Amino acid sequence: MNENKEIINIKENQNRDWDTVLETEISFAPLVDIYETDDDFMLIANMPGVKRDGVQVKLDDGTLVIFGKINYGEVVKRKYILNESEIGNYYRKFKISNNIDVSKIDASYENGQLVVRLPKHERVKPITIEIK
Numbered sequence: 001m002n003e004n005k006e007i008i009n010i011k012e013n014q015n016r017d018w019d020t021v022l023e024t025e026i027s028f029a030p031l032v033d034i035y036e037t038d039d040d041f042m043l044i045a046n047m048p049g050v051k052r053d054g055v056q057v058k059l060d061d062g063t064l065v066i067f068g069k070i071n072y073g074e075v076v077k078r079k080y081i082l083n084e085s086e087i088g089n090y091y092r093k094f095k096i097s098n099n100i101d102v103s104k105i106d107a108s109y110e111n112g113q114l115v116v117r118l119p120k121h122e123r124v125k126p127i128t129i130e131i132k
Helices: 002-007 018-024 072-076
Strands: 031-036 040-046 055-060 063-068 089-095 106-110 113-119
Touching: 040 063, 040 089, 055 113, 063 113
Parallel strands: none
Antiparallel strands: 031 040, 040 113, 055 063, 063 089, 106 113
16 A cells, blocks of 8 residues: 555645646646537536636637646645545646637636636627528
């Protein structure tokens, strides 16, 4: 059982800013589902172990960036008997199409899932044309 403890390389990151954590800590790409409705694209990212205040979503130069920071102080105190999950922060980037109305993007986070709604511009939504 001691060999599991040696494999886990966890550093304290209390009071460290997001950029420093991203540069110095291990990050994993969260599992993501993306689907389309008539009005929106929906992105769902699974980030188990991340609390609401550890989630950040940014839009920068046409790229959507999601980041989830775990509480290393809490994780380091655990006495693992079995550890099959990767331990680290979550980080992923997505190029956003110009078909997305970036002014209306919204996000929510609950039960370890980040849900980002990416509304389509009116010009790309399907329309039904009435036949006369």
